[in-house]
Amino acid sequence: MKTLLLASRFAVIVLLAFSCRDSDITGVERPQIDKTELLSRLTANERFWRIEYIIEVKGKDSTYLVHHEGTNDSLTWTKYIAYQFSNKMELVAKDCIGPFGETDYSDQDRLSTGSMSFEDRKGQWFWDEARQTIQLSNFFPKRTLSGHLDTNWLPTCRNAQEAKALGHPERMRLILHPDGNRNSVISYVYCLRAIWFLEVLSNDRQKSMTFRVLY
């Protein structure tokens, strides 16, 4: 079983190495994406995203920069950044404490978050008509990174009920480049996993809140 898992991960890395470089958009037939539908899913108010893993792609070589076998045990909770695509075209970054890494799919998980999202932590996103995808800039915390949403891995759910009916984690992928250089030899693949906020479990006078979430 472990061999199978390793093999599948290797396959993912190999695929990424050949797929995440930007091709010349003029020469590629891209499926038409309905911008209005994508935005309704991308900006769902109850969904945040956490980084599940980060892969660095350098030429044909790919290596995990962040990769973590996660558990849902609260003893292993860790602090991390949760992102949200707000409908004001901001990429909001919030501090959260909760299960991290490739944890099991569950709707009984808990997570706590501060209520503040600081102005100086926000990145920006916008719809790129020519490339038919979402472009990102000023990515937090690595401000020099910018890039786009991988159109092969787009968000599919509009609300928590749909996310629950999906039966498996919702994921999305960002392709980021240093200094916004799309032709850079190095690029980074950020795999984001959805966190759907289902219920407020406690509210400490707006300083911090604990939620039941669907990971």
Next chain:
Amino acid sequence: MKKKLPVTLLALAILLSIYGCKVEDLQNADQPIPESVTQIIPSQFSGAEDILIKTVEKDSLWEATYSLNGLNYFTATDREQIVYNALITNTPAPDNVLKYIENSTIAGGTIDNMKVIQPNSFANEFVNYGEYLFQGKQYRIMWDRHMFKIRLSPHSKILLAGSSFSPNKDKLPSRIKQYLSDNYLSMTGYEIRYDNNNNKLYHVVAKSPTTIYWIRFNAQQKIVGTNFSPDQLFQTRDELPAAVKNTLQKQTFLSNLKFSGGRRNSTETGIVYGAVFTNNATAESLSLEFKPDGTPLWMEYSRY
């Protein structure tokens, strides 16, 4: 004996006030008003006269007008109690309200039939209200005691309000409660509205762990409009369908407001397009909804 006489007289007076006042039922034979319902107003307001009762919703809600001490009231009762009681003031709207309207996006209409909701009604903070005739349509205009918050929405003669804190929080039917629960939403407030044709509408405000939404349900408890979970989002006015854009273009009063977002919701009763306009400087907000062919479905204006 001397002590018992005033008590007897008092009891007689109460009995006379209950049975002596004129209660006129304007009902079809197939919808008789229950005897118990006809007794609610006289027993609550001794001396009430000229009581006229009509059925609003069969077996559950009745409206009535009556006069008491020279003042006229419009009221509604359920089977047991008065749920809505408004004094018909017959006075013009206060000067500061008129002045506000004159300088606002909704200028140009006329306020009529002013009423003030009385205590013990199922009411929210908007206790002052009247009918506002604006661009040929009738709206309910309402404001709070401090005349700070003003709302305009389609006309409703009866508006029963409740919240998650009020004793009547369970007035929402089970289908609506189930919808909220299925979508991880909790009710924070609601209005049950009846228009002049006794059409019923539930306007529910519900919150998720991160956001507050509103959802309107018809009498069959099916969604007719909402800003929750749209299936399309429009960042500019130009992205709306042509028919909706055409209708918006005719609304010249929107020129002082900025388009702040649009959406499409596939509801149980059909596709609804929504557009929100705001003016941050004046704290005005306008929410409009349309059918795909551009027919207006709903308009709600507020200043907070």
